[in-house]
Amino acid sequence: MPVAAGFPPDVAARLAAVVGAAHVVGDPADLVVYECDGLTHGRTTPGLVVLPGSADEVSQVLRIARESGIPIVPRGSGTGLSGGARPVPGCILVALSRMRRVLEIDLANGWIRVEPGVFNLDVTRTVAGDGFYYAPDPSSQSVCSIGGNLAENSGGAHCLKYGFTVNHVLAARVVLSDGSVVDVGGPALDPPGYDLLAALVGSEGMLGIATEVTLRVLRKPETTRTFLATFPSCDEAGAAVSGIIAAGILPAAIEMMDRLAIEAARAATGLDWPDVGALLLMDADGPRAEVEHVSSRAIEIARAAGALEIRVPKDDAERLLMWKGRKAAFAAVGHLSPNYLVEDGVIPRSEIARVLREIGALTQAAGLRVANVFHAGDGNLHPLVLYDARIPGQEERAAAVGGEILRICIRSGGSITGEHGVGAEKAAYMAEQFGEADLETMQRVRRAFDEAGIMNPGKVFPTPRLCGEKPGPYVPHPVEVAGLAERW
Amino acid sequence: MTPALARAATDVDTICGVRPRLAVEPRTVADAAADLEALAKDRLAIAFVGGGTDLELGAAPARLDAVVHTRHLSRVREYAPSDQIVAVEAGMTLAALQQHLAPHGQRLALDAPAAAQATVGGIVAANAFGPRRTRYGSVRDLVIGMTIVRADGVVARGGGKVVKNVAGFDLPRLLCGSLGTLGLIAEVTFRLHPLPERSATFLVGPLAAPEVASLTRATLDARLEPVAVTARAERDRLRLAIRLEGFAPGVRDQGDRLAALAGSAACELLEAQDEARLWDDWERAAIEGTVRAKATFAPAELPSVLEALRALAATLRDGELVVHPALGIARVAGDLQSAGDTARAVEAARRTVSPAGGALVLTAAPGGLRAVADVWGAAPRSIEIMRRLKRELDPENRLAPGRFVGGI
Numbered sequence: 001m002p003v004a005a006g007f008p009p010d011v012a013a014r015l016a017a018v019v020g021a022a023h024v025v026g027d028p029a030d031l032v033v034y035e036c037d038g039l040t041h042g043r044t045t046p047g048l049v050v051l052p053g054s055a056d057e058v059s060q061v062l063r064i065a066r067e068s069g070i071p072i073v074p075r076g077s078g079t080g081l082s083g084g085a086r087p088v089p090g091c092i093l094v095a096l097s098r099m100r101r102v103l104e105i106d107l108a109n110g111w112i113r114v115e116p117g118v119f120n121l122d123v124t125r126t127v128a129g130d131g132f133y134y135a136p137d138p139s140s141q142s143v144c145s146i147g148g149n150l151a152e153n154s155g156g157a158h159c160l161k162y163g164f165t166v167n168h169v170l171a172a173r174v175v176l177s178d179g180s181v182v183d184v185g186g187p188a189l190d191p192p193g194y195d196l197l198a199a200l201v202g203s204e205g206m207l208g209i210a211t212e213v214t215l216r217v218l219r220k221p222e223t224t225r226t227f228l229a230t231f232p233s234c235d236e237a238g239a240a241v242s243g244i245i246a247a248g249i250l251p252a253a254i255e256m257m258d259r260l261a262i263e264a265a266r267a268a269t270g271l272d273w274p275d276v277g278a279l280l281l282m283d284a285d286g287p288r289a290e291v292e293h294v295s296s297r298a299i300e301i302a303r304a305a306g307a308l309e310i311r312v313p314k315d316d317a318e319r320l321l322m323w324k325g326r327k328a329a330f331a332a333v334g335h336l337s338p339n340y341l342v343e344d345g346v347i348p349r350s351e352i353a354r355v356l357r358e359i360g361a362l363t364q365a366a367g368l369r370v371a372n373v374f375h376a377g378d379g380n381l382h383p384l385v386l387y388d389a390r391i392p393g394q395e396e397r398a399a400a401v402g403g404e405i406l407r408i409c410i411r412s413g414g415s416i417t418g419e420h421g422v423g424a425e426k427a428a429y430m431a432e433q434f435g436e437a438d439l440e441t442m443q444r445v446r447r448a449f450d451e452a453g454i455m456n457p458g459k460v461f462p463t464p465r466l467c468g469e470k471p472g473p474y475v476p477h478p479v480e481v482a483g484l485a486e487r488w
Numbered sequence: 489m490t491p492a493l494a495r496a497a498t499d500v501d502t503i504c505g506v507r508p509r510l511a512v513e514p515r516t517v518a519d520a521a522a523d524l525e526a527l528a529k530d531r532l533a534i535a536f537v538g539g540g541t542d543l544e545l546g547a548a549p550a551r552l553d554a555v556v557h558t559r560h561l562s563r564v565r566e567y568a569p570s571d572q573i574v575a576v577e578a579g580m581t582l583a584a585l586q587q588h589l590a591p592h593g594q595r596l597a598l599d600a601p602a603a604a605q606a607t608v609g610g611i612v613a614a615n616a617f618g619p620r621r622t623r624y625g626s627v628r629d630l631v632i633g634m635t636i637v638r639a640d641g642v643v644a645r646g647g648g649k650v651v652k653n654v655a656g657f658d659l660p661r662l663l664c665g666s667l668g669t670l671g672l673i674a675e676v677t678f679r680l681h682p683l684p685e686r687s688a689t690f691l692v693g694p695l696a697a698p699e700v701a702s703l704t705r706a707t708l709d710a711r712l713e714p715v716a717v718t719a720r721a722e723r724d725r726l727r728l729a730i731r732l733e734g735f736a737p738g739v740r741d742q743g744d745r746l747a748a749l750a751g752s753a754a755c756e757l758l759e760a761q762d763e764a765r766l767w768d769d770w771e772r773a774a775i776e777g778t779v780r781a782k783a784t785f786a787p788a789e790l791p792s793v794l795e796a797l798r799a800l801a802a803t804l805r806d807g808e809l810v811v812h813p814a815l816g817i818a819r820v821a822g823d824l825q826s827a828g829d830t831a832r833a834v835e836a837a838r839r840t841v842s843p844a845g846g847a848l849v850l851t852a853a854p855g856g857l858r859a860v861a862d863v864w865g866a867a868p869r870s871i872e873i874m875r876r877l878k879r880e881l882d883p884e885n886r887l888a889p890g891r892f893v894g895g896i
Contacts, residue, residue, distance in 0.1 A: 108788035109816070109844075131709075153654045164652070166661065167629055171845075176873070184870045186845040188784040188816055190615060190626070190665070193868045193893040194877055198628060198661030202654050222711035242570055248593060248682030248735075286713050287745075290738025297735075346650045350570035378652040379571075415653040422655055433655055434645065441636075441644035442657040444880035448873065460656065 116147025578609025
């Protein structure tokens with residue numbers, strides 16, 4: 001078995017004995033695949049990759065790692081956008097992609113128990129025949145894994161009404177860094193004790209590795225109504241969003257795109273969207289009469305706010321096409337610019353129009369362009385900063401703009417990440433969003449789970465080393481290039 | 489060093505029968521931090537008190553030198569109606585908060601009992617909830633940010649004031665239900681929901697337990713979206729209340745469809761004062777009495793669970809049983825008659841709910857019952873990690889020691 005230089009061969013042999021030699025990757029040429037996740041810059045080669053097949057194997061792997069003092073980096077499908085699964089030098093990367101079984105389905109009690117490597121969309125596919133679905137819908141849902149969703153507390157367009165992964169995980173079996181196996185939560189609500197699941201979900205692989213996850217599944221809503229509204233600018237579109245929310249409407253999703261993002265989506269998909277300053281796409285779902293009422297009220301509000309045109313899809317195919325245009329916008333920016341970087345920040349919803357103007361001015365001052373695609377209902381922005389790496393200085397300026405956008409989010413009372421996670425990429429900004437005491441308290445939680453500090457080091461928490469790092473360019477992930485998933 | 493404003497404790501400062509020596513009543517979060525730092529210097533064991541509605545929850549503290557009241561921490565720190573968020577200090581009562589929000593057509597979608605006394609901080613610490621949990625989830629689904637004061641007096645924040653936020657570990661959710669054993673919940677930020685245009689409650693029954701289960705299931709299978717589904721035992725039967733909220737046309741249509749689902753069962757539609765009275769009565773039924781229990785269970789097991797809980801209620805004077813069948817949570821409340829009988833019924837109910845992952849906690853019990861029944865039941869399998877968490881956040885074990893699960 002070939003092993004990269006520097007990785008202790010005896011540890012490699014012990015790990016191979018646990019998971020089987022066929023499930024160990026040590027050849028430097030093969031390790032390249034694992035150098036990064038969906039955030040494709042800042043690559044690091046892991047020491048060794050192991051692909052365990054069971055909780056027991058994960059436990060043994062972690063015990064060996066701990067005895068050897070080697071850091072562990074867990075990885076699901078590797079679609080994360082913040083470098084949460086980025087290796088650290090010499091680490092053991094534990095890939096959960098072989099653990100892909102559905103273990104138990106109990107629809108009478110509304111849950112399903114799966115292994116961490118199961119794809120998000122496959123959960124829905126498994127229960128769809130019975131009229132159920134799994135609500136969190138990150139845009140990489142056809143390939144991202146439930147274990148990764150748990151680590152990142154993944155959201156999606158529809159989390160406005162339905163919440164995030166943390167609102168849908170009922171229980172998990174977790175292996176801690178000392179190899180112990182812990183069952184947290186339970187299929188029944190409110191198991192006595194601390195809400196350990198709350199700590200685990202969104203802990204970015206730093207507290208443990210989930211080997212089984214029990215998820216709540218919901219009955220598919222009876223009715224979904226969608227409409228698309230165009231506006232002269234983001235000001236009117238933002239006012240429409242505020243008006244809809246102020247009217248007491250809770251849409252299932254309400255998405256917004258600006259002129260450049262619309263142009264990109266049109267170029268990529270050939271949709272007949274007009275050349276306008278902004279566009280809204282809204283889903284309402286639930287019982288029939290309620291949804292019909294809410295949808296027509298929202299359309300009235302959009303008109304009153306200055307909508308140029310309202311389009312209501314005539315059937316499900318046309319509805320999906322509208323959503324396809326929205327989803328395509330992200331990768332479609334590649335049609336407009338050789339390079340771009342993606343941000344993920346959150347601002348209070350009422351600040352959308354003001355913050356967009358600020359971002360526009362900032363980008364213009366740097367001599368760059370920005371396309372905005374975002375979840376307007378919860379103020380989750382995804383600015384895409386366009387640049388050309390061949391022009392000297394542009395990449396640095398884009399990175400600086402990206403960092404400044406995060407600072408705008410913090411200053412507005414928002415957050416540096418709504419769904420992509422902090423990972424390796426934004427750890428430096430945590431010290432700007434949180435105070436020292438806040439971070440030190442979170443570190444205490446970390447120590448309770450991982451006293452040795454070997455689980456996914458270098459993520460989430462700022463270290464002096466990371467303070468100089470800047471956001472990097474966006475490079476499409478292989479699954480995206482292959483057309484398997486869109487991301488934003 | 490004793491905090492400057494400490495007073496001698498009185499009977500009202502007693503927690504689960506244990507009376508402290510001192511009581512402090514900080515007026516700001518900064519005061520609270522200074523008080524906790526001072527109490528830490530003397531290594532005093534402390535507990536936190538909000539409105540006092542859930543003080544009976546948990547085991548009696550092994551040590552208790554001082555209580556910290558949050559009643560003067562009662563300000564709204566920030567309310568942004570257009571962002572549907574509010575940040576409030578822990579000592580504000582739920583009713584006062586709702587009154588603050590109502591003029592803007594909003595509410596905190598959390599209908600924990602005794603809203604006029606129960607404080608925001610106490611509700612979060614006790615993970616209190618009401619019937620609307622069926623639709624809106626529990627405290628952890630509504631909390632988006634929190635400021636805590638640690639045992640050492642250090643103020644720490646988690647989360648923020650935007651709903652969608654994955655930066656950092658989730659301290660706010662971790663503190664939900666922690667009963668003051670990890671830190672003082674000093675300020676909480678919530679996401680809010682609009683007040684509905686219309687509300688109506690469909691009251692069905694009396695029904696047998698399997699009928700409650702099947703009508704609940706039929707309602708959900710029809711993909712209606714009730715905000716509450718709650719049943720109350722009446723002699724050997726139950727009445728089922730299904731609450732609908734939303735815009736008028738939606739509520740009307742869902743009501744018509746519910747009537748069709750109920751078939752020949754006796755039913756009536758309650759609105760306005762009649763509706764409010766029903767829910768007030770049922771809320772009181774679930775919390776009045778010297779003995780209170782909360783059982784969680786797999787919803788599909790409803791009939792057998794109801795039988796065990798009915799037996800528990802029967803051991804109490806004026807025993808009441810209120811159940812949320814879609815959630816798999818039930819409450820039993822009444823006055824103690826025979827500690828031995830009640831303790832045996834508690835154990836029998838635990839044997840019924842635990843195989844499917846459920847639990848039964850005595851949320852209030854007089855000393856006589858505490859002497860013969862364990863209020864928490866068996867420690868969870870993850871108790872070791874809970875102990876480690878406690879040691880990290882309260883290394884001197886001074887925050888209500890012994891009150892929480894497994895002797896934490």
